[in-house]
Amino acid sequence: xxxxxxxxxxxxxxxxxxxxxxxxxxxxxxxxxxxxxxxxxxxxxxxxxxxxxxxxxxxxxxxxxxxxxxxxxxxxxxxxxxxxxxxxxxxxxxxxxxxxxxxxxxxxxxxxxxxxxxxxxxxxxxxxxxxxxxxxxxxxxxxxxxxxxxxxxxxxxxxxxxxxxxxxxxxxxxxxxxxxxxxxxxxxxxxxxxxxxxxxxxxxxxxxxxxxxxxxxxxxxxxxxxxxxxxxxxxxxxxxxxxxxxxxxxxxxxxxxxxxxxxxxxxxxxxxxxxxxxxxxxxxxxxxxxxxxxxxxxxxxxxxxxxxxxxxxxxxxxxxxxxxxx
Amino acid sequence: xxxxxxxxxxxxxxxxxxxxxxxxxxxxxxxxxxxxxxxxxxxxxxxxxxxxxxxxxxxxxxxxxxxxxxxxxxxxxxxxxxxxxxxxxxxxxxxxxxxxxxxxxxxxxxxxxxxxxxxxxxxxxxxxxxxxxxxxxxxxxxxxxxxxxxxxxxxxxxxxxxxxxxxxxxxxxxxxxxxxxxxxxxxxxxxxxxxxxxxxxxxxxxxxxxxxxxxxxxxxxxxxxxxxxxxxxxxxxxxxxxxxxxxxxxxxxxxxxxxxxxxxxxxxxxxxxxxxxxxxxxxxxxxxxxxxxxxxxxxxxxxxxxxxxxxxxxxxxxxxxxxxxxxxxxxxxxxxxxxxxxxxxxxxxxxxxxxxxxxxxxxxxxxxxxxxxxxxxxxxxxxxxxxxxxxxxxxxxxxxxxxxxxxxxxxxxxxxxxxxxxxxxxxxxxxxxxxxxxxxxxxxxxxxxxxxxxxxxxxxxxxxxxxxxxxxxxxxxxxxxxxxxxxxxxxxxxxxxxxxxxxxxxxxxxxxxx
Numbered sequence: 001x002x003x004x005x006x007x008x009x010x011x012x013x014x015x016x017x018x019x020x021x022x023x024x025x026x027x028x029x030x031x032x033x034x035x036x037x038x039x040x041x042x043x044x045x046x047x048x049x050x051x052x053x054x055x056x057x058x059x060x061x062x063x064x065x066x067x068x069x070x071x072x073x074x075x076x077x078x079x080x081x082x083x084x085x086x087x088x089x090x091x092x093x094x095x096x097x098x099x100x101x102x103x104x105x106x107x108x109x110x111x112x113x114x115x116x117x118x119x120x121x122x123x124x125x126x127x128x129x130x131x132x133x134x135x136x137x138x139x140x141x142x143x144x145x146x147x148x149x150x151x152x153x154x155x156x157x158x159x160x161x162x163x164x165x166x167x168x169x170x171x172x173x174x175x176x177x178x179x180x181x182x183x184x185x186x187x188x189x190x191x192x193x194x195x196x197x198x199x200x201x202x203x204x205x206x207x208x209x210x211x212x213x214x215x216x217x218x219x220x221x222x223x224x225x226x227x228x229x230x231x232x233x234x235x236x237x238x239x240x241x242x243x244x245x246x247x248x249x250x251x252x253x254x255x256x257x258x259x260x261x262x263x264x265x266x267x268x269x270x271x272x273x274x275x276x277x278x279x280x281x282x283x284x285x286x287x288x289x290x291x292x293x294x295x296x297x298x299x300x301x302x303x304x305x306x307x308x309x310x311x312x313x314x315x316x317x318x319x320x321x322x323x324x325x326x
Numbered sequence: 327x328x329x330x331x332x333x334x335x336x337x338x339x340x341x342x343x344x345x346x347x348x349x350x351x352x353x354x355x356x357x358x359x360x361x362x363x364x365x366x367x368x369x370x371x372x373x374x375x376x377x378x379x380x381x382x383x384x385x386x387x388x389x390x391x392x393x394x395x396x397x398x399x400x401x402x403x404x405x406x407x408x409x410x411x412x413x414x415x416x417x418x419x420x421x422x423x424x425x426x427x428x429x430x431x432x433x434x435x436x437x438x439x440x441x442x443x444x445x446x447x448x449x450x451x452x453x454x455x456x457x458x459x460x461x462x463x464x465x466x467x468x469x470x471x472x473x474x475x476x477x478x479x480x481x482x483x484x485x486x487x488x489x490x491x492x493x494x495x496x497x498x499x500x501x502x503x504x505x506x507x508x509x510x511x512x513x514x515x516x517x518x519x520x521x522x523x524x525x526x527x528x529x530x531x532x533x534x535x536x537x538x539x540x541x542x543x544x545x546x547x548x549x550x551x552x553x554x555x556x557x558x559x560x561x562x563x564x565x566x567x568x569x570x571x572x573x574x575x576x577x578x579x580x581x582x583x584x585x586x587x588x589x590x591x592x593x594x595x596x597x598x599x600x601x602x603x604x605x606x607x608x609x610x611x612x613x614x615x616x617x618x619x620x621x622x623x624x625x626x627x628x629x630x631x632x633x634x635x636x637x638x639x640x641x642x643x644x645x646x647x648x649x650x651x652x653x654x655x656x657x658x659x660x661x662x663x664x665x666x667x668x669x670x671x672x673x674x675x676x677x678x679x680x681x682x683x684x685x686x687x688x689x690x691x692x693x694x695x696x697x698x699x700x701x702x703x704x705x706x707x708x709x710x711x712x713x714x715x716x717x718x719x720x721x722x723x724x725x726x727x728x729x730x731x732x733x734x735x736x737x738x739x740x741x742x743x744x745x746x747x748x749x750x751x752x753x754x755x756x757x758x759x760x761x762x763x764x765x766x767x768x769x770x771x772x773x774x775x776x777x778x779x780x781x782x783x784x785x786x787x788x789x790x791x792x793x794x795x796x797x798x799x800x801x802x803x804x805x806x807x808x809x810x811x812x813x814x815x816x817x818x819x820x821x822x823x824x825x826x827x828x829x830x831x832x833x834x835x836x837x838x839x840x
Binding site: 003006007009010181184185186189192193195196197199200201202203204205206207261264265266319320321322 | 382401402403406414418419420421422423424427428431432434436439440441443463465466467483596597625628632633634635636652673
């Protein structure tokens with residue numbers, strides 16, 4: 001086989017998610033009353049990147065064969081923090097942003113430390129830390145409120161040169177600064193190795209613990225970036241329990257749509273981003289077709305089920321039944 | 327060997343797991359530029375010894391010296407740093423990563439803090455070439471490679487770490503004959519380059535070809551150490567098992583003249599792996615499948631067992647055509663088939679579950695009344711099986727993963743015998759198990775055949791085929807190339823037909839995949 005075929009096989013999940021997103025978005029913009037305009041793209045991008053950040057966070061953890069049920073709560077907590085801190089002069093705003101991101105890193109590091117050094121199951125550990133993070137968010141914002149540096153917010157949610165949505169550019173920058181170095185570093189590879197076969201990785205002298213710890217910590221950071229953007233879009237902070245949980249669950253859906261294996265060791269954050277954008281577009285389809293909002297959860301669930309099933313079609317081509325279980 | 331200063335020395339090493347003594351004051355001396363074979367039954371302490379050397383387990387007592395300095399290793403990474411690299415019997419490759427990723431996994435080349443993919447590719451290609459496996463593409467995912475190729479990657483990976491002491495634990499057990507020859511050349515070259523090699527194998531002929539020095543382990547101790555070639559095979563086996571070595575294979579009574587054909591295939595084909603295979607197995611007959619590894623033997627067994635989809639041709643049971651859609655269908659009803667799989671850890675056992683649960687899995691329907699398991703009947707049947715196969719276990723309610731390899735394999739076999747199968751398919755059942763257990767399995771196979779079972783037996787060990795089978799079908803590239811009956815089954819005939827060499831004109835048909 002030629003090199004590019006191996007590349008293609010490796011990227012299949014990502015390309016699949018990209019394809020689904022393109023199809024969904026084409027249907028969406030074709031039926032949108034305003035059509036495919038900069039405005040429509042900007043609105044869609046702003047809604048999409050929130051889930052994209054949280055899905056990226058989830059990807060890092062899922063790659064290690066773990067799961068992070070606290071990402072939505074880190075997202076909520078940092079939103080509440082930002083509504084207090086990201087305000088004032090340029091310097092004050094800058095410190096605020098750093099404090100918010102630092103909190104995200106800390107939340108992720110706590111998750112990582114408990115799971116790796118405390119040897120707790122990721123699912124239980126993150127349910128518990130998620131509750132703690134939400135508790136803190138509630139103390140910060142018992143009622144919705146607060147504000148944010150509107151210049152910065154408008155700059156990052158607006159458009160560059162009148163066409164390019166700034167939030168998409170921010171997403172791209174985060175991919176280049178966080179995901180690409182991580183995935184190509186020794187620790188990123190250790191995270192993949194630990195997810196694929198932790199025992200083999202240990203036997204090979206791979207720095208498993210540092211790899212996993214970095215994955216959880218960066219997941220916290222990415223969720224915090226999401227929280228920051230949520231504040232930029234809403235101008236307020238709100239300790240919304242349902243929304244935090246929804247983001248956690250949707251991030252898992254986005255990750256699966258993006259071709260990241262929940263068994264670990266396989267997939268990419270790029271796929272998860274397209275998974276997130278596609279998932280968001282599914283929700284928006286209702287809007288352009290003028291459905292009753294009451295139908296949205298049902299419709300969204302059915303489309304998600306279909307999209308995930310498409311990925312399973314490959315199983316029909318399996319001629320050796322043992323491959324079902326690989 | 328004389329005159330060379332020891333490179334590495336272990337003295338008085340002991341290790342206990344719970345109450346079980348794995349090593350008891352064991353000693354070992356390794357010199358550079360030599361191949362040192364370690365022999366012993368499974369459970370003799372070889373695996374623990376090399377795990378101690380490789381930093382996987384810490385010894386309870388004893389000292390290790392490298393170049394005259396005392397050392398201890400906290401992890402496999404620390405042992406690697408010191409130049410001790412081990413190729414483990416349990417593969418240490420990461421399935422979702424590519425071959426190149428795996429080869430450089432412990433110390434990837436870096437540029438600006440990120441992994442340098444070009445350099446990585448170069449290192450991988452060199453290491454593969456050095457291991458004689460240039461046919462493996464560095465971008466291929468390890469999980470897509472067959473077992474024999476993975477083992478070659480494992481060897482390349484070890485070489486890429488530039489070891490001073492290389493430990494091979496059953497490293498050739500999954501290799502094809504052609505690969506074994508290549509690996510042996512590599513090992514001999516490494517010896518001449520001054521490496522110390524520790525070689526652990528159950529295959530006596532490999533040790534005879536490679537080793538300079540041998541040490542025999544028994545019950546956690548080194549019981550004898552001698553220059554290679556100074557003892558006969560029989561003497562060595564006696565040292566290993568500590569008892570008189572009776573003739574290993576049971577006598578073959580020959581097929582009963584009135585026996586009926588139980589299992590038959592007519593023009594069986596599947597994808598590009600099975601090509602027009604016709605065969606038949608009578609009640610009481612042991613039919614061997616021979617040939618190089620990976621010529622379709624496994625697929626043939628899977629085809630009978632209902633695992634493969636899209637088979638053409640016919641399968642007949644008792645002369646009647648049947649279609650077998652799943653392992654459940656194959657094992658139930660009048661078909662009564664059992665498959666002892668190749669990889670007992672993934673296809674044969676649920677390792678964390680208990681011995682009892684593992685034993686009953688295949689027979690639950692027979693042991694249940696209205697869906698409820700009859701505990702008394704289950705216990706009775708399990709007791710029978712544990713007795714029949716002499717399974718050594720500390721209890722029925724311990725995880726099956728805690729048993730030794732040989733006893734795990736016995737559990738896999740016992741599990742299927744609980745259904746009293748009429749047709750038994752065996753896929754290389756003796757891989758990586760010790761001489762004593764092998765011998766018991768040979769006896770058992772013959773006993774089952776005498777009781778009327780039809781047995782189809784694939785083995786990568788030619789001695790087994792010669793010793794156990796009434797007939798041997800040699801496969802090459804998915805087709806039956808030759809049938810050997812009775813006295814025709816000789817090592818020469820098996821190897822010649824496995825390589826698809828036609829007796830007189832010496833034409834070698836090694837086209838396609840070998």
